[in-house]
């Protein structure tokens with residue numbers, strides 16, 4: 001039997017790099033596409049010469065067609081994944097997420113791709129209040145980024161319905177792990193805190209720190225992507241949560257990081273950012289039922305891996 005070929009879009013990004021390494025380890029042939037809009041060439045240094053790489057913006061039908069040529073399954077991660085950046089640049093957000101997805105789905109259908117697994121986000125739920133967000137909840141977008149992810153999900157459903165292209169959207173909650181960019185205004189909270197705290201600086205919390213997030217380690221997300229890509233049954237455009245099912249406050253995160261890093265740094269509190277939601281927690285039941293997926297990496301172990309320390 002010949003080896004299947006995977007395409008990872010956004011392969012120069014944080015999750016993309018982990019995904020490519022795992023697929024290569026599993027023995028698959030891998031292609032990648034990226035335009036370096038938020039990813040970096042350096043993230044690909046260890047695998048660049050082992051994949052077929054297409055450099056370009058996926059929203060171009062020419063780039064999309066070149067990327068999908070000869071591909072069996074796709075892990076679609078390309079998108080600029082920042083709520084604040086999307087509020088500043090909604091057109092850029094729509095282009096990088098929505099138009100790139102439509103071009104990819106169209107090209108995938110034409111090329112006879114077997115399945116497209118795409119990254120959606122917990123942002124589609126907006127604020128979860130006290131509850132655990134279930135896939136049956138209505139959309140409640142609070143930012144252009146969330147609106148773009150909802151559009152991505154809907155296009156994936158429509159291509160499944162109208163064209164018979166098998167698609168599934170995985171709604172990742174807050175993903176963290178090694179190789180995540182700690183720099184800039186749009187950096188995610190965990191790499192930012194780790195970089196600051198390892199340098200002996202106090203972490204800056206936007207808001208009072210009572211906001212909660214469902215943090216999931218990147219190796220678990222890679223596992224979920226692989227399970228979805230290889231599952232026997234067709235998904236027909238379904239959306240599935242990928243989270244741990246636990247809500248951790250940002251204040252507790254700082255406490256946990258102090259423990260893991262052996263530091264004792266008190267946070268500095270700054271005004272809350274517009275568009276940021278208060279509470280986010282997943283109901284992980286569907287992922288277990290449909291993908292047989294359960295997160296394996298516990299939080300302290302995941303934080304230690306991300307910080308490159310042993311606990």
Ligand SMILES: NC(=O)c1ccc[n+]([C@@H]2O[C@H](COP(=O)([O-])OP(=O)(O)OC[C@H]3O[C@@H](n4cnc5c(N)ncnc54)[C@H](O)[C@@H]3O)[C@@H](O)[C@H]2O)c1
Pocket residue numbers: 009010011012013014015016033034035036037038039040056057058059076077078079080081095096097100119120121122171172173174175176188
């Ligand atoms: N990191 C998280 O916590 C998180 C949570 C929920 C969902 N997601 C989703 O997971 C995916 C990957 O996120 P990440 O954290 O690895 O982000 P990332 O910014 O590190 O990676 C995204 C990659 O996509 C590339 N890209 C963006 N637009 C492109 C385009 N039009 N054409 C080609 N390449 C393009 C970027 O250059 C980058 O390398 C995104 O779709 C994101 O929305 C991430």
